[in-house]
Every structure is written in structure tokens, then in C-alpha cells.
Amino acid sequence: MTTTSMKDVARAAGVSVGTVSNVLNRPEAVAEETRTRVQAAIAELGYVRNDSARQLRAGRSRTVAVVVLDVANPFFTDVVRGAEPLIESAGGVVTVCDSGEDVRRERRHLEILEEQRVLGLLITPVDDTSASWIERLSGHDIPLVLVDRGAGRHPHCSVAVDDVHGGRLAARHLADRGHARIAFVGGPSSIPQVADRFAGCREVCEERGVALEVFTTAGLNFAAGREAVEQMLGLEERPTAMFCANDLVALGALQALTMHGVKVPQECAIIGYDDIDFAAAAAVPLSSIRQPRAQLGRTAAQLLFDEIGEGAGHTHRNVVFQPELIARASTAQES
Amino acid sequence: MTTTSMKDVARAAGVSVGTVSNVLNRPEAVAEETRTRVQAAIAELGYVRNDSARQLRAGRSRTVAVVVLDVANPFFTDVVRGAEPLIESAGGVVTVCDSGEDVRRERRHLEILEEQRVLGLLITPVDDTSASWIERLSGHDIPLVLVDRGAGRHPHCSVAVDDVHGGRLAARHLADRGHARIAFVGGPSSIPQVADRFAGCREVCEERGVALEVFTTAGLNFAAGREAVEQMLGLEERPTAMFCANDLVALGALQALTMHGVKVPQECAIIGYDDIDFAAAAAVPLSSIRQPRAQLGRTAAQLLFDEIGEGAGHTHRNVVFQPELIARASTAQES
């Protein structure tokens, strides 16, 4: 075949393969004259390194994989954006895997990543059944950092946002606004983030005597929000406010409400979660719980490289950020 | 190290490495009894195939890379979603690379992908200077399909949407609505999609005697739309409508106009491009030019595998889809 290997370059430049390798990896160890001759041959032949061979020898790839629940969710793209600079400046290559909130897809990704002997992993697990697979990778010496998921009992580094507290913030805000009957929209409840946000919400509702209606959805996207609204509008005693497990769900709900002529916030207030860029631009600017998305990614990457650098003597760190309430029109005071 | 190789499995099962390989790749060629013994050993040792070694031997990886201008743009995530099922069902692995509309980033990705000997490539090139790099890959026998970019003079398969026509649709719609002075917002103009959409728009404006103001932006995102509006509001003779090169720009513009108390569509109409999900959910539901996003991806993947399958005797195909006007509130009749 036409693929040129180092051997071809070596022959063309009249040197050994070892020297060609040195030109590529430690150019300072090669005499000026030889180096330029080899580089000329490389250019001449259009030689391109074969990464598989390199990896095989090295035993590891340079790839850091980021496994997220939904690439179409701006929350995750921002997390990835936050992680990228650090990874790339460390000579790594970023690859993004979308589990689509599906354990099977997640597992397939993990299998492939393990076969690829990736350098490390930043992962937001789909749910608790992911744990055994994650332990497996970890047991095979693939360092990983859990993202947006307090490690809790898992022996790993992690970065997370206090979702229980975020849930409290949202519920408290709605209670302060005088809502006595609210809806929680999100799911599946196996997703830890959903469960935590709900937990915080319920805690406050009980404390403040607010009635809580739960709409469990199949996913955390536009369609889920729309469907939940359809269901809710059928009720005789309708909640006066909704707390959606993320902004996509909230935007879907907002759209459906608007379509049905329900005024937001007058007839139904909405608060989302994540504060993605679209939230502020929505039909009615959306109140939300902001998470430090980019910083989450950046810190995760940092922890990963710390772990890689420290090797065996590494002790895991768990970083928790606090969320912040961003109040906008969608929960403006009823008056 | 702890990494177990096929040799270890072979020893544990009391067979040769060739047999282990067969169990993994052509199980039907191995006697039942031997097969189960080997599989037991694999499970026992927690053996995981080393993909680098496999690829080295095979000469090619199973990865199909999709190089997009902006992963945070729902347009592209939808294109990727459209391509994925076909790629995965063909045994491929999808990897998404974000060029961020930056030729240098794009080039770095292409270098890495070439070193990885990827199976194929779906790419939306940043601009025409990308061409030489693309030819290089192609010359090294990496099949590729241009996405959202009429191949024109390039000898490649491609799927595209007729952007010039899309530009016409938008401009015609605004002209029909009685606008006599409109703004085109988008950039950089080196991006072919931007240039085409503009070309169609200008054509119609000249034909219909509509004054056209151009705001060239540095990118196609939220911030670009906001900045363009700031600029526009400074003008003494302000356009009565904006055609934004994509929906993200349009949503940014919409947000900025609303913040400045400019009524949409009464004081300034807006039409975007792509018709992403967020468009319909915007502050004022956004008129847009719809592209068949998922189908674009699906068809691209199809063409790629056709090319891989047909090998040398392959003739390139260029598929062009037609865009469609979606009129919503942001361009509702002035009355």
C-alpha cells in the first residue's frame, strides 16, 4: 500500500529508523544536519506517524474521554469547553462520548474506551448501575474523575455541585413567591442529579407546607417538558409553579404552556436548573439555578492530571461547588 | 504491569494465542469445548483487547470522525445524531471534533485524525483554506464526505443544503412583509455558508429594491448577535428587519433587542437560519430557514460507507437538499 512508514523515511534520508524516531521525539538529540535531512525526507514522502504503533509501544493513548449524558445539552458542552484547554495543553486529545442517559450506550462507550487504553476519563454516570463498570475501568488502572456526581461512597476524585442545596434554593424561591402548590418535573429518578434536586425540593416543601406534585419524565430534554405540561393541564387542581430538573425541560414546558395560552409567570411560574445561555433568551426569561459549568470541567481535568501525575500515592479529592439562584421573569412576583 | 494480554489468556486456557484470537474474531471456527474454556479464562483474568495492536495490524481504525464548526450549536449535534446510528450499526465508532470555526484547531484535529488512521471523515470545513488539508487526507486514502458544503469543484462526495436559495427565501419573506431596509448579520464571510446565505439575500434585495446593511461578525454565536445589535442601534437610519446567518446569532440579537426595549417584530423583525429546537421556544418565536439536519447526517454517513465499500471504482455523489421557510412571530405582519 501507499502508506509510508518510518522505514521508508529512514531509507530516503539514509539513516536508521532509530534516528527518524529521534527527530520526531527528541530533535535536540540529533545533529542539525541530519535532522534537516530527515525532515526533508518526511516532507518529501508525506510521512504521517502511525498512532496505533506508537500507542502499542507506549501502552496508553493520549486520549482523555469525557462521557456526558447529553451532548446536545449546553450544560455539558460548557463543561467540556472548560476541560479542553487544560487537557490539550497537557498534550492530550479530547474525545466526547454521549451516553444519551442510556446505560447500554454508556457501557458500550466504556468498553471501547477501555480497549483504547485511554489516558483517563471524566464521566457523569447515568445512574448507580454504572458503578460496577466504572470500578472495572478503575481496577484496570484507568484514572477517572466523576463529574457532577458527589463521589460519596465511591473511591474516586469528583467534582460536583450540591444538587440537594440547588433543589432547596429553587423550592424556597417559589415558596417565597407565595406558591402553595408546585410541580417537580424531571426524570428518570434513577439519575442522581434528578433525585438530589428533588430531595432538596421536597425537604423545603415539607418545611414550608407546600403541596408537591411530581411529574416523572423519561429524559431531561425539550420533549419531556412539553409532555409534562400536557399531563399537568389535565389536572383539576393545577400547581401554580413548576420546578424543572434542568433548563431544557423548563424551556420545553414554557413552550407548551405558551402554546396553550397559559401566562407565565402569572398563571404558572417556572424555574429551571443549569442556567444555560438559552435560559436568559427564552420566551419569558427563565429563572434558574446556576452551576459553574466551565469551572466544573476545568477542575475535573485538573484532578485527573493530578491523579495521573501522583500515581500510586494519590489521595482522592472531592470538590463541591455551590449553586446560585438566578431570578428572572419566569418567576416574577405575582401581583 | 497488570495488563493481561492474549498470551496470558492463552496460557491460562492451555491453548495458543492464535486460538484465543479466533475465539474473539471467528468463534464459529473454534470447537465448542475449547471456546468455552477460553471464554472462561478471559472472564477470569478480566482480559480486554488492546485496540492499538489490533489497529496496527489492521492498518485502519474503526473510528469515523465528524468535524463540525461548533458542537454547542444544536444544528451540528442534530447532524451528528443523524449520522450515528448508521455508523454504529456498521461497527464504527463515532468521534466528534470541534473546530470552533478556527482553521488552526481544525488543522490540529485533522493531523491527529490522520495519525489515527481513521476509517473516514465527515467534515464541514471552516473555509476555503481548509481545502489543501482536506486534499492531503484524501490523498492518503482517507475517504471523506463534505457536510453542508456543496463540493463544487472539489472531488468528493458531499451533502449540502442550497444556502443561496435559503438566503433568497429569507430575504423574499422579509421583502414580502414590506421591509425596505434590512440588515444581514453573520460572519466571518470566509465561511462558505455565510457567504452563500448572504449571496442569496443580496440577489433578492437588488431585485426588489431593498436596502441592505451588512454586519459582519467574528463568529456565529450568541455573543455575535448581541454585538451586532449594539452596533445597529447606534445608526441613525435603522433597518426594520434582520436576517441572521444562523439561529444562535438571531437569538442573541433577539435577546439584545428585548433588553434595549426594541419591540420584535413591530420595531424590528428577525429571521434566523437552521430552525433549531430553541428557535420555536424563544422570547418571540423565531422565524427561520429549516434545514433537514438529521437527514444531512444520515445521508453523509451513507455516502461515506458507499465510498468505503465501492473502493477505487467509486464515483462521487453530491446530494443537495432544499431549505424551507418557517414563519413565526418574529416576522409577523406589521399592522
Add this chain to the structure above:
DNA sequence: CAGACTTTTTGAATCGATTCATGAAGGGAT
């Protein structure tokens, strides 16, 4: 039971880059 097949298993060769012990060449200093 020899001979002719068929079914399984073997193990050496191969892919291409990296590494490293070894040696060659060049430069001073004596």
C-alpha cells in the same frame, strides 16, 4: 487398517514506532 477428508489448533511472521545498550566518530589534553 490404510487412505482421503474434514475439522481444529498451532506458532511464526507481521504491522510500525520506540527504546536503549552499544559503538563509531570527533575533539581536546597530555
Add this chain to the structure above:
DNA sequence: ATCCCTTCATGAATCGATTCAAAAAGTCTG
């Protein structure tokens, strides 16, 4: 001329899976 150092270049060994010609083990026939 000899010895010691430094600077460069060499090429065989290695990583782990796949492939395939050839050997081994089984099956069937007459």
C-alpha cells in the same frame, strides 16, 4: 600517538493482536 569525553547514530528487541500455511487430531469409507 594515546587516552578520555562528548556527541551522534545504530539496529535489534519489544509492545499485542491477527493471519495463514502447515501440522495435528478426528471421521468416514471401502
